[in-house]
Amino acid sequence: MEIIMILVSAVFINNFVVVQFLGICPFLGVSKDFKSALGMGLAVTFVMTLTCLITYPIYTYILVPLKIEYMEIIVFIFVIAAIVQMIEMALKKYSPTLYNAMGIYLPLITTNCAVLGVAELVIDSAQIAALIGIEATAMNMGYAVLYGLFAGLGFTLAIVLMSGLREKINRLPINKHLKGFPIAMIAACFIAMAFYVFGLV
């Protein structure tokens, strides 16, 4: 039951891209065609899940007992960079086909704010508990990892929807001042309106 709550909350109501505005750069930059959008989405989902799996225990069992919580930003960004680097090396060695599909997006993910965003969000137990409707004290690693996974899927959903819209928009005659980013943002505006409805339910 709680899994469904987390899914609905992370994918629809608090969608990372169009409601919380995290990961806008790849959302606008890598959404020009369906295939690359899907590749980017899945790569981000994978990294976000792994990041939650690693940063949550580091924060809870190392930084908090040592009372050095203020180091979180530096530690997290290093963990993310290391994860991305290791995935890249592993993929290159064991799965060249997957590397060819995902490889070019991996370096971009280090500076994707959705990844650092989810790491910062899951350690803020009061906020995350309010988002998924549980008690703040009941927050544990399972929820953190699940939230990372579903937030990533929400990102994938948004970027795939966006790529579909942009493939159609590219065929239309558009004023040169609106071409590129502005028209993409107006498309994003409609996606945001659609997701807004989930918040009302």
Place this chain on the structure above:
Amino acid sequence: MKTNFKKIATDGVITNNPTLKLVLGTCPTLALTTAAMNGIGMGAAVTFVLICSNLIISLLRKVIPNQVRIPAFVLIIATFVTIVRLALDKLLPSIYESLGLYLPLIVVNCIILARAESFASKNSPIASVADGLFMGIGFTLALTLMGAFREILGAGKIFGITLWDFKIGFFSSSAGAFFTYALFIAIFSLVAGTIKTHKKKKATVTTEPKEEVIEEKEAE
């Protein structure tokens, strides 16, 4: 080496405005422009980090090996973001609250890494500090203007002072954020384009820009 401060200033604030021209650092721009005050708070925080990181990176540009420069830049930026975060938490808790999650996310703000990579790692410390300052001002101005626009239309307020009861909820929602940003980029591109053609050919400005204005209005 002589530094052209005037060029750095116009580049940062107008011709290469990070928010409206380069479209960098979009996440905080969209999320925090619900109020004009947020724009100033976020702008000041980013400007501080930008100046400090540009200075340090520029000083160390000959020491940092090329292969590990990105991790080194990120580490330097993360250090300053931590400083800003601790300082705001103590000194200005209300701004710390309203910036929330987006304060630590300054680390991955593309503006800072982009300036470190494309300017500070190639120029002298003084020029880099000037670049950081003016890029920061450009970012702050854009965010504050967009914040004011959305605050006036979405909440009927400016800097928290109530103007009237008239409100359009759309502009304070997330959809309104995308719409406002699109509108501002389009208007900026239109104005910049018009000024350019004015400067280039003073004789032939009569018809072209006017047509564009009409198209722009229809598109909106």
